[in-house]
Amino acid sequence: MAKGLRFAYYPGCVAQGSAREVEDAMQGLSRVLGLELLPMMGAACCGAGVMKQANWKLQAAINARTFSQAEAAGLDVLTPCASCQGNMHEDLVTLQGDAGLREEVNIILERVSGLRFEGTLRMRHLLQVLVEDIGLDVIRDKVVNPIDFPIAGYYGAPMQQEGACGEDDVYDPSYFEQLITALGGKPVDWDGRTSSVGFPGLLAEEKSAMKMTAAVLSEAKQEGAKIMATACPLSHVNLDTYQVKAGKVAGLDTSLPVIHLPELVAWALGCDVGRLAQLRTRALVIGD
Amino acid sequence: MQPVGLCGVFVMSAVVKVWIDEGCIVCDACENICPEVFHVTDDTCIILDGIKPGEFSDDIIEAADACPVDVILFDLEGATEAPTEEAVAPTEEAPAPAPAPVEIQGEGALAEVMMGDRDLHLLFGSQSGNSEVLCAAIAKKAPDYGLIGHVHDMDGFDLSSMAGMKRVLIVCSTWGEGDQPDNAEDLFQAAKAASGLLTSTHFSVLALGDTSYEFYCESGKEWDKVLENLGGTRIAPRVDCDVDYDAPAAAWMGTALTRIACVDALGLYREELVDEMSSHAAGDSASLGAGEVATVAQPEIQLTASIFRYDPVSGETGTDSWACALPGHHSVLELLRTLKATQDGSLTFRDGGAEDPTTGVCVNGRLVLPGMVRLCDLVRNKGDGASIRIEPLPAYEVIRDLAVDLSTYENLRAASRPWFVGGDREGANTSQGVIGIMDASVASELHASNDVASPQLLHAASDTVPHNADYIGPALVGHLWNRSCDPRISDKSRTAIIETLADVGGVKAETDMSSIQRQGRMGRTGAANVLQAKNAALAHDGYNGRHGKHVWWFTWTVKSSGLLNETILAAQTMGPIGMVKNLPQMIRMTTGFTRTGGPIMRDKQSLLIAAGIPASIGKLPPLVNRAVDEHHEVVAIFNALDARF
Numbered sequence: 001m002a003k004g005l006r007f008a009y010y011p012g013c014v015a016q017g018s019a020r021e022v023e024d025a026m027q028g029l030s031r032v033l034g035l036e037l038l039p040m041m042g043a044a045c046c047g048a049g050v051m052k053q054a055n056w057k058l059q060a061a062i063n064a065r066t067f068s069q070a071e072a073a074g075l076d077v078l079t080p081c082a083s084c085q086g087n088m089h090e091d092l093v094t095l096q097g098d099a100g101l102r103e104e105v106n107i108i109l110e111r112v113s114g115l116r117f118e119g120t121l122r123m124r125h126l127l128q129v130l131v132e133d134i135g136l137d138v139i140r141d142k143v144v145n146p147i148d149f150p151i152a153g154y155y156g157a158p159m160q161q162e163g164a165c166g167e168d169d170v171y172d173p174s175y176f177e178q179l180i181t182a183l184g185g186k187p188v189d190w191d192g193r194t195s196s197v198g199f200p201g202l203l204a205e206e207k208s209a210m211k212m213t214a215a216v217l218s219e220a221k222q223e224g225a226k227i228m229a230t231a232c233p234l235s236h237v238n239l240d241t242y243q244v245k246a247g248k249v250a251g252l253d254t255s256l257p258v259i260h261l262p263e264l265v266a267w268a269l270g271c272d273v274g275r276l277a278q279l280r281t282r283a284l285v286i287g288d
Numbered sequence: 289m290q291p292v293g294l295c296g297v298f299v300m301s302a303v304v305k306v307w308i309d310e311g312c313i314v315c316d317a318c319e320n321i322c323p324e325v326f327h328v329t330d331d332t333c334i335i336l337d338g339i340k341p342g343e344f345s346d347d348i349i350e351a352a353d354a355c356p357v358d359v360i361l362f363d364l365e366g367a368t369e370a371p372t373e374e375a376v377a378p379t380e381e382a383p384a385p386a387p388a389p390v391e392i393q394g395e396g397a398l399a400e401v402m403m404g405d406r407d408l409h410l411l412f413g414s415q416s417g418n419s420e421v422l423c424a425a426i427a428k429k430a431p432d433y434g435l436i437g438h439v440h441d442m443d444g445f446d447l448s449s450m451a452g453m454k455r456v457l458i459v460c461s462t463w464g465e466g467d468q469p470d471n472a473e474d475l476f477q478a479a480k481a482a483s484g485l486l487t488s489t490h491f492s493v494l495a496l497g498d499t500s501y502e503f504y505c506e507s508g509k510e511w512d513k514v515l516e517n518l519g520g521t522r523i524a525p526r527v528d529c530d531v532d533y534d535a536p537a538a539a540w541m542g543t544a545l546t547r548i549a550c551v552d553a554l555g556l557y558r559e560e561l562v563d564e565m566s567s568h569a570a571g572d573s574a575s576l577g578a579g580e581v582a583t584v585a586q587p588e589i590q591l592t593a594s595i596f597r598y599d600p601v602s603g604e605t606g607t608d609s610w611a612c613a614l615p616g617h618h619s620v621l622e623l624l625r626t627l628k629a630t631q632d633g634s635l636t637f638r639d640g641g642a643e644d645p646t647t648g649v650c651v652n653g654r655l656v657l658p659g660m661v662r663l664c665d666l667v668r669n670k671g672d673g674a675s676i677r678i679e680p681l682p683a684y685e686v687i688r689d690l691a692v693d694l695s696t697y698e699n700l701r702a703a704s705r706p707w708f709v710g711g712d713r714e715g716a717n718t719s720q721g722v723i724g725i726m727d728a729s730v731a732s733e734l735h736a737s738n739d740v741a742s743p744q745l746l747h748a749a750s751d752t753v754p755h756n757a758d759y760i761g762p763a764l765v766g767h768l769w770n771r772s773c774d775p776r777i778s779d780k781s782r783t784a785i786i787e788t789l790a791d792v793g794g795v796k797a798e799t800d801m802s803s804i805q806r807q808g809r810m811g812r813t814g815a816a817n818v819l820q821a822k823n824a825a826l827a828h829d830g831y832n833g834r835h836g837k838h839v840w841w842f843t844w845t846v847k848s849s850g851l852l853n854e855t856i857l858a859a860q861t862m863g864p865i866g867m868v869k870n871l872p873q874m875i876r877m878t879t880g881f882t883r884t885g886g887p888i889m890r891d892k893q894s895l896l897i898a899a900g901i902p903a904s905i906g907k908l909p910p911l912v913n914r915a916v917d918e919h920h921e922v923v924a925i926f927n928a929l930d931a932r933f
Contacts, residue, residue, distance in 0.1 A: 013852035042917035044850040049802060050842045053822050054831075058929045062846070065921060086802055112924035157751065158802040170806060171653035172668055194653060194806075196751040201799025203861040204834040208799050211755035241873050 005133060007078035007124065008070035009037035010088075012233060013045050015080060018241075019233040021275075022080055025262035026126075028271030032142055033134055037078065042069055046084045047091075048234065049158065049200045057101070063091040064105045068115035076122040078129055080262050082232035083199070085125040086158025092123055093163060125159055127231050127261060128166035131175045136182040144270035146184020149283055151264070152225035152256075153180055153187060154216065154239070156232040157196040176231065176261075183268040190223040192216040197238040207249060213238040214250030217258075226283045227257045229264040236260060257282045302342035303349065306362040308333050317354045317707055322347035326360075333359070356707040398564050402434040404553025409453045413442045413460035413472030413507060418496055418533070422459045426541055432569040433549035443471035447478045451485050454555045455548045456520070458511050461496040466503025468510070476507075479514045486520035488555030492544040493526040496533055504528065523547045523557065534639065535629045545569070586616025586664045591674040593623060595635070598686050608632070616664030620651055620678065623663060624690075637690040645742030649690050650679045655745050655807050683748040683761075697747045700760045704788055706767045708774065709781040730775060737817055738770045746814045751803035758793035762804045765795045766817030769824070790825035796835040798822070837861045840933075847926045847933045850916030 015022040030037050043066040045051070047059035066088070070077045079085050095102050096119040106116045130139060153176030160170050168175045173194065177187035197216050198209030217239060220228050230236045238246070240258040247254035257279060267276040306325065312333045318326035319333070325344050327334050341348060341362065352360040408430050412419040420439075427437030435455070442460075450456060463469045468476045479485075493515070495508020505528040512526040524547050527540035546566045550558045594609045610631055614623060621642065628635045638647045642659030649658050651666050667674045684692035740746050743763035747753060750762050760768075771777060772785040789795045798804075798818055805815035831840040841860040845853040859867060867874065916922065926933055 014854070016851065017854050042850075042921075044916055044922050045846045045852045047846075048842070048852065049800065050839055051846060052819060053826060053839045054843045054933075055930045056819065056823075058843075058926065061925050061929055062922065065925065090805075108925055108928045112921045112928075113918065157800060157806055161802065161806050162808075169652075169668065191653065196800035196803040198752060198799030200801075201752070203858060204838040205752075205756075205797060205799045208752050208756045208759075208797065212751060212799065215755070245870075245873060 004036075005034055005129075006036040006075060007038065007129070008040050008073055008075040008121075010040050010043055010046075010066065010077050010079040010081075010084060012079055012081035012084040013048075014233040014237065019236060019260065022233050022260050022262050024272065025260060025266035026080055028266040029262055029269055032266075032269040032271065033130075033139070035078075035129070035134075038073060038075060040066065040069060040077075046087045048083050049087055052087075059087075060091045060094060060101065061105045061108060063088050064095055064102075064117040065109055065113060065115070067092060067095075067119075067121055068109055068113070068117045070121050071118055072115055076124050078124045078126060080126045080231075080260070081234065082125060082156045082159035082230075083234045085123055086161055086164050089123040089161065089164035092119070092121075095119060123164070124166070125164075125231065127155075127175050127179065128168070130179055130265065131168075132166055136178055139179070139265070139269075140182040143182070143184055143268050145268055145273070145276055147180075147227075147264060147268050147276075148184050149186070149226040150188050150224045151180045151185040152190055152220035152223065152228045153177055153193060153261075154220075154228055154230040154232070154235065155194050156230070156235045157194060159231065160194045176229075179265070180229070183264065188220060188223045188225045190219050190225070192219040197235050199232075199234045199238055202238060202242070209238060210242065210246040210249035213242060213246040214252045214254050217243065217246065217254035217256050218250070218252040221253060221256055225256065227259060227279065229259050229261050231261045233260060302365050303345040303362045304341060304365045306335055306341045306348050306360065308335065309359040309361055311357050311359045313357050313702060315356060315702065315705060315707065317356065317705075317709060318351040318360060320709065321351040321354060326351060354707055354709050397558070398561055398568060401550060401552045401558050401561055401565075405454060406435050406553075407453070408435040408437050408455045408457065408548065409440060409450075410437055411440045411442050411445065411456065411458045411460075411475075413458070413469045413476075413511070415461055415463045415469040415471075419459040419461050419469075422494065422496075422533075422537055422541075423457075426457060426459075426545065429541065429545060433545050433565060434568075435545070435549055441471055442469075442475045445475050447475060447482060447485070450489065451487070453489055454553070455523075455551055456489055456491040456515075457494070457544055457548065458491065458508075458515070459494045459496070460508045460511050462498075462501070462503065462505055462507040465501070466506030468507045472507065476510065476514070479511075479518060482518060484519050486515065486518040489515075489518075489520045490523040490548055490551050490555070490557060491515045491520045492522060492524040492540070492548065494537060494540050494544075495526060495528045497528060497530065499530050521557070523551070532628065532633070534625055586662065588613050589616045589663055589667055589674055591663070591667050591676055593627065594675065594677045595624075595627070595690065596679040596686075597635075597689050598680075600688055608635075614663060616667075617662050620649070620656065620658035620661055620663065620666065620676075621647070622659075623676075624658060624678070635690075636688040638692075643741065645744055646694060648681050648742055648745040648748065650681055650748075652677050655681065655749055657742055657745065660741070681745070681748040683750070683753040694744050696757075697744055697761070697763070701764055701767075704760045704764050704768060705784075706764060706771060708771055708776075709778055726775060730773075734770060734774060737766065737773070737813065740766065740810055740813055742810070743767065746804070746807075746810055749804045749807040749811050749814060750798060752797065752799045756793075756797055759797035760793055762798065762814040762818050765789065765798070765821050766814055769795075769817050769821040772824075786824060786828050789821050790828050795821040795825050834861055834866075844933055845913070847923060849913035850919050850922045851913045853911075853913045855911050 011023060011026070044062050046063055052059040077088070095105065095117060102117065102119070109115055109117060155173055155176060159165055160173060162170055165173060180187040192215065195216055196212060198205065198212040202209045228239065230239060236258060243254050243258070259279065266272060314328050314331065314333065316328050319328045322344055325336060325339050325341070325348055327336055348362055352362060410423040410426055412423040414420045423439045427439050430437035460472060461469055493508050493512040495505035497505035497508070508526060508528060516522060524544040527536055529536045546562055546569065549565050550561045552558055590613050592609055592611055594607050597608050598605045610627060612623065614626065619642070624635065624637050625639070637649065640647045643657065644659070645657070647657055647659060648655060652668055663676065667676050678690065680686045680690045680692045684694060684696060687693050740763065746763040747761040753759055753761050768785050768789055772782050795818055801815045801818050804818060805811050826836050826839055829836050831837065838861045841857050842852060845856050862870065
């Protein structure tokens with residue numbers, strides 16, 4: 001069977017924890033766009049750029065196990081999380097390029113799971129699948145509720161790596177802006193869209209992370225954004241949950257509704273109209 | 289006996305004299321190595337009275353080696369210096385080895401003109417060094433034209449030797465009120481007094497000056513006239529250059545070299561060969577060094593260049609845009625030079641050689657050395673025509689336009705003390721004797737981890753740096769880490785470096801390595817160093833403190849269920865006090881009240897937390913994760929690779 005729009009689905013830990021609204025939106029948009037997502041119930045955490053600080057080889061081996069599960073199903077991996085995309089793509093490339101490491105990991109994998117990692121799959125982020133596989137024309141035709149705000153699309157740093165962001169430009173990407181336009185919105189042109197908000201350091205280097213978060217939010221506001229959509233549920237924790245604290249630490253105006261990329265798409269396609277109404281109320285009526 | 293510094297490897301001999309040159313940065317490295325000789329005061333270093341240098345020869349040489357600014361100079365008794373890569377440029381006093389023969393690649397008449405004497409003599413009259421640099425550049429370019437360049441300092445040059453020269457180019461600056469530079473005065477007076485000396489000499493002059501002075505380029509004009517009076521034949525018109533001399537000097541160089549290369553061994557100018565010579569030079573790779581490649585011509589690009597501007601006087605910032613048409617193979621630096629020369633002379637940027645590490649700018653979000661990247665590789669087209677956006681490097685204060693203040697990096701560098709302090713090598717005849725003995729694989733790894741074209745550029749790659757003034761940044765982290773991995777380092781210095789890395793402002797201050805890693809090969813090298821340094825720093829601290837606990841408990845929760853447990857991670861990392869301080873954030877998360885509001889039913893359910901139902905309510909992540917399928921496989925991998933968890 002051709003892969004088509006069939007993927008091994010890797011939601012990431014945060015989408016199964018504090019950002020389960022991502023899961024809600026993914027179900028809706030997949031149904032409308034014809035994405036077939038095969039749940040990876042055995043997949044483990046990608047490491048999120050933190051686990052490798054203890055042992056990079058351990059993180060690579062854990063991800064190799066996840067890859068081998070997708071390969072066993074003959075599918076590429078799709079994730080809605082830019083951090084997962086960046087970290088897993090990095091380990092995928094490392095494993096593909098290092099035969100010695102691959103063999104060392106495969107010896108362990110075969111012993112514990114009976115699977116081998118061959119390096120034949122691709123890591124895909126939802127944004128890339130929407131633009132490259134489904135196509136903006138298809139999405140535009142399916143829009144029910146245009147999200148007609150000035151929208152700042154936040155890519156984050158982990159995914160904007162060579163090879164990890166599909167065919168998009170690493171330094172000056174445009175996929176998010178193209179998608180926002182297709183959904184009826186007006187993309188905001190801003191530099192902070194690929195800057196890090198310091199999520200891996202949130203709990204340990206909070207002051208820096210808050211300043212980084214505030215800088216990103218503040219710039220988006222200054223460039224005219226009414227809402228922000230993020231391609232990374234981890235960064236979303238900084239940008240949303242820590243938004244008020246970030247503004248206080250940095251002394252900047254950071255008040256801005258922040259939603260997830262899957263929510264942006266799902267709501268435009270007619271899912272969760274109640275939450276879209278909340279967003280409209282928040283952005284247009286309540287304002288800052 | 290010549291004073292010697294660090295340019296060479298010295299074979300034997302005792303130090304008979306040691307002294308300190310200007311420029312000491314009071315880093316203490318010398319005193320740490322040899323307190324019997326060196327004493328560092330508040331503003332410099334002094335040599336202690338009454339010492340006998342010969343008794344401390346090894347330590348003095350080691351201290352000189354460790355000195356980051358090379359101000360420790362010494363004389364060796366009967367020293368012989370082996371040649372090194374840092375050998376100084378040839379001068380009249382120390383003749384350079386004969387240049388390699390130029391390969392003759394022309395055909396027909398062009399081949400004929402390239403036979404026999406192909407010497408090109410370049411004389412510089414220089415006060416600040418610019419003329420000398422230009423002559424060196426011309427000499428490097430000369431083989432493209434089948435010429436062998438010889439650079440001469442005018443000071444001490446024998447005027448009579450010019451009579452036998454068929455090709456002479458002079459680059460001369462003007463000093464004061466139209467005066468000759470100090471090194472040119474004697475030769476000029478001699479030339480002025482002579483007559484009829486140059487019967488078969490072709491020449492051209494490049495004059496450097498400053499239009500703000502009354503006697504603009506006067507020295508060059510005088511040389512142009514004197515050479516003509518001596519009977520020489522002007523092969524190309526003199527060009528007078530203002531302080532921004534790069535573009536006119538380059539144009540003069542092209543014209544003068546092409547024409548003077550058409551002077552044959554008999555001293556006859558073959559004007560009919562100029563076009564052919566020009567083509568030959570453009571397509572010839574004779575001047576290219578090992579590893580260099582010829583420029584591949586690219587079609588002209590019509591583009592809009594948007595450049596950040598900042599006027600420190602008015603405090604105004606903005607963006608200027610120009611429509612340009614330039615060959616695609618031109619570099620960003622050439623674009624900036626062209627705009628400055630033709631559009632706005634006040635445009636400010638750090639100019640320099642292509643590999644000058646201090647010239648970095650940000651182009652369309654990418655950190656680059658502008659002389660190293662071609663326009664065709666950077667220009668974007670988003671449907672509104674080709675464009676390029678050039679901004680100053682992040683992480684630094686902007687001085688004006690694209691020029692940034694790099695002193696923040698330099699201050700952090702000095703404070704982090706990244707210089708090398710070698711370990712004791714008792715039993716070796718000289719400390720220099722063992723340098724260079726290292727396992728090849730270790731040497732290769734050290735070289736690779738230190739292979740960063742511009743530490744200033746890498747410093748700006750971290751998104752954390754602009755928000756934490758104490759953080760030494762990824763370039764210095766990498767440099768320190770590289771030092772600590774060097775097997776020649778002393779144990780004391782290695783420990784000190786690891787402590788610096790583990791301290792506040794060290795590697796733990798980096799919040800997100802991915803921001804570094806995304807900046808090309810330089811970024812990947814930098815991120816790899818930061819990761820290894822952080823591994824070492826966390827292990828050094830036994831995974832204590834917030835950073836250590838964060839990494840430890842993150843990894844621990846992954847082993848425990850296969851998934852990250854956000855609640856356990858936050859509680860273990862922040863501790864009860866930290867949790868209380870972050871209560872507002874926890875309430876936002878618990879109630880699901882984000883700025884856009886969560887699903888209504890889930891928000892209501894979150895109120896049940898008061899009834900003691902702890903998990904999976906609102907946006908509160910589960911206190912206890914469900915384990916992933918076949919979780920035992922995850923545990924087995926942990927057990928196989930890292931038994932600490």
